[in-house]
Amino acid sequence: MLNAKISGIASYVPEGILDNEMLSRMVDTNDEWITTRVGIKERHILREQEGRGSSYLGIKAVERLLESTGVKAEEVELLICPTSNPDYRFPSTASVISYECGLKNAYAYDIQAACAGFIVAMQAAKAYVCSGLYKKVVVVAAEMMSSMTNYTDRATCPLFGDAAAAVMVEPTEENVGVIDGEFHVDGIGLPHLLMKAGGSVKPATVETVKAMEHYVYQEGRVVYKHAVRDMLQSSQSVMKKNGLTVDSIDWFVPHQANLRIIEAVGNRLEIPQDKVLINIEHTGNTSAASIPLCLDEFKHKLRKGDKVLLTAFGAGFTWGAMYLIWAFNSPKGKKK
Secondary structure, three states, X not given: XXXXXXXXXXXXXXXXXXXXXXXXXXXXXXXXXXXXXXXXXXXXXXXXXXXXXXHHHHHXXXXXXXXXXXXXXXXXXXXXXXOOOXXXXXXOHHHHHHHHOOOOOOEEEEEOOHHHHHHHHHHHHHHHHHOOOOOOEEEXXXXXXXXXXXXXXXXXXXXXXXXXXXXXXXXXXXXXXXXXXEEEEOHHHHHHEEEOOOOOOOOOOHHHHHOOOOOEEEOHHHHHHHHHHHHHHHHHHHHHHOOOOOOXXXXXXXXOOOHHXXXXXHHHHOOOHHHXXXXXXXXXXXXXXXXXXXXXXXXOOOOOOOEEEEEEEEOOOEEEXXXXXXXXXXXXXXOO
16 A cells, blocks of 8 residues: 655754843843743744745755755655745745755645644645655745744744754655644634734735734733643544554654643653653744654654654644654764
8 A cells, every 4th residue: 555655854944043041132031931931942043144034944954855865856746835934925935945946847835734834734745645646745844933023022032943844755655654644723713823914804014014913923821722732632533543552652743832832742641751852942933844843853763663643733723643654764873
């Protein structure tokens, strides 16, 4: 039976660092306040040159992916880019990445599933591959979160960082790859997590800019409650459907939104801490890029055949979980 596997992974984080001490000089906050509440010490910010956006991060990640897998640019047939921070309203960020990476034979498009974007895109990639339509699909989550962060809002500005991560998805007849996924959306989340202006409901005006409505707006307590409950329930559902237990799962990789959310979900699932992959302390919340970024950072630990459970939650509200069996070995002891 044909399945879709991750055959390679790569990521890119910009060199610019914004740590908690630096933030404390920008807004009324401090390292203890941030660390206690969200578990973040620093985040990477794209500062290199004016005119660069999420596509720049995605291009770097895809270039690294092609180099590490040995896949030629012209062999890629499809590129899917989950992002909440597109370069433009149009054209798609995926089209920019595809062009700059020389993917001359690939179709490319963006998807918007907020922080759940990566696992949603992986479900789509699996469908394309298992149907036989495409054999080499790139999923690249590219998020310049600093572009929508209000650095005068002490509640949200410590959360976000910039990054991109990419995977190669290919067909396989082995018992590896994307096994199952479950996804949900509930429009009740609209008023609690959104960017209020800049869309067709409320186009940009002088007034919306002055009101600072082009940044992330989040009601933290509401989002926390829904995130913990929904990530937990979707993870439990996927585990039950696939006969998984905390003993049989090798790795649990939640969306890196907030350390308190990660710990709450992990504790309720009763998954041992040494099976939970976490990198939020030095990356911050990178939205759709957070899960593949974390997988790439810890790929030296992942072995072929490992059972991996992913879960994410984002604006919409949209959330879900995915079960995959890791398909390749990276050299042990070598981080990216």
